[in-house]
Amino acid sequence: MIPFSDEELVGPVKSVIDKVRPSIALDGGDIEFIAVKNGSVYVQLKGACIGCASSGTTLKYGVERQLRMDIHPELTVVNVPAGMENDIDNL
Template identity: 45%
Template sequence: MTYPGINGLLPIKRKIMLVLNNLRRLSTSQSLLFHSSRLLNSTVYLLLGVRKLFIQAQETPNPNSLKYFPGQAVLGSGTRDFPSRKQAGSSPLARQLFRIEGVEQVFFGPDFITITKNNDFEWAVIKPDVYATIMDFYSSGQPVIDEEKSQESDKPCEVDDETVLMIKELLDTRIRPTVQEDGGDIIYKGFKDGIVLLKLQGSCSSCPSSVVTLKNGVQNML
């Protein structure tokens, strides 16, 4: 699914939202208010101006996660995981996405955004707000990551031995690209007593098939 971006027609959005606010004051039926709100919100997205920003949504193996491509760089390189609202302080975009009711996790890749929803919410309710939030954010010119507030940094680590270097190379070249294709990432956490410690992020962290991915995919390769 693709939605056009915003370019100069924000007054239309404001007028429609004004109608929505008036409807909210006049309506006495919660059901009528809800459905009218969804209709007006959908109209907002369809009337937004055309810009070189086309957001595509792609399904992942996790039914509660969708991968969004804004048509522009998100991080450019690397990944960043925000498993909760409290951990989104370094990203203005992640903070705005967490304001959407039902959003449980946010994950950024080089050119994509993975949204994981609460199981109690339907995508039909969440998706329009996600599209609008991403479009509004990219129109604002804000940075995706506020480096001054970023608390994430690479911790000094011991020099890797040959075995660890081989494990990391295998992860980076054979495994991580596949996991990132599914809207997540897999992070090396350590190697001790012949056991490789890994952490799944993004759509993979709560995916029903995560255990299968680890055991059948990663374990066999290693």
């Protein structure tokens, strides 16, 4: 169990996302923080990442790996499809 509330995780998660953003931007993409809910970090890939076959790898081995190393090993990342930003409970 993650020993932090969702609210406590927001700042550190945003810092990690800012840390990995330059790597994603190298390929013409971007990442936007949406929310933290029950230990899951909801983000939205943008730019060249949309529809890219490697986007799942970017999330798992780039973003999620860095979040787990820097914050807590049980964090997970969920990509929010465009238009679903206000409906993450149904993902």
